[in-house]
Amino acid sequence: MRERVVIKWGGGLITKKDVLKQPHLEIIGSLADQILECNLLGIDVILVHGAGSFGHLKAKKYRLADGRLDLPDARILGAMTQDEAILEVRNDMLELNQHIMEALTLRDISAVSLPPHQWANGTGAEFKGSLEHFIQAPKGITMVTFGDVVACQGEKEFGILSGDDLVARLAIEVPHVSRLIFAIGGVDGVLAVPPILAGPEDLIEVLTPDRVFDGEHESAIDVTGGIGLKVERGFYVAEHGIDVIMVNGGFPSRVLDACAGRLVRGTKLSPSNSNSKHQ
DSSP: OOEEEEEEEOHHHHBOTTSTTOBOHHHHHHHHHHHHHHHHTTEEEEEEEOOGGGTHHHHHHTTGGGOSOOOOOHHHHOSOOHHHHHHHHHHHHHHHHHHHHHHHHHTTOOEEEOOGGGTOBSOSTTOBOOOHHHHTOOTTOEEEEEOEEEEOSGGGOEEEEOHHHHHHHHHHHSTTEEEEEEEESSSSSOBSSOGGGOOGGGBOSEEOTTOOOOOOOOTTTOSSOHHHHHHHHHHHHHTTTOEEEEEETTSHHHHHHHHTTOOOSSEEEOOSSOOOTTO
């Protein structure tokens, strides 16, 4: 069987996160080059990408992560209701996804996109939705999905399904996944101090659950969980015997090296105990 890896492109890596709907097309193209290289090495890829400025800014303004709310007068928030904001965020995410699909197609990478609002329900690590299309994907096909606004059961009605929750289920439940790679923006991995203070020596090369690290979170922008959620979900995946590595996606060759199992500058998550996958 061909090897599989799950790759998460962070929203802050592939977009300018504080400017509405501004993709980093050059970075997207360079990262797509690495997926092509993976395919040439006989590695199939499941790609999950974040939202960045295509999702977080509007989702934050209309509090979509909190579900159905009795919000103040629309004149205070802007011209949209929450339902209108859901449609806009979903359309914005499809637009970002289209940039990514075009980059893959340009490199003759066969790819299929599965927007979560079409197949997933609920949020968090226990979200519902069949992964059968990912499991049954033919060899050489790159399956793509992303963080999205999805329906939820009960009074909440809807919420934000994070890409970090998606990668956790995909890495564990899809057969033959050997590695989960988080390609993040601006830093080489998990740091012991805030990024503004960090030097090369502050990279935590092996992170264990008891290690203190800087979990700086852009709460004014991000509607998911920042680096803290990545680490939490990463440890959950690592406990199933899957390698989990965080690397600086601004150096795309590091993403390829991590996918191929080579030594690479970044942070490897080492759980307190290791079990074999699907045990």
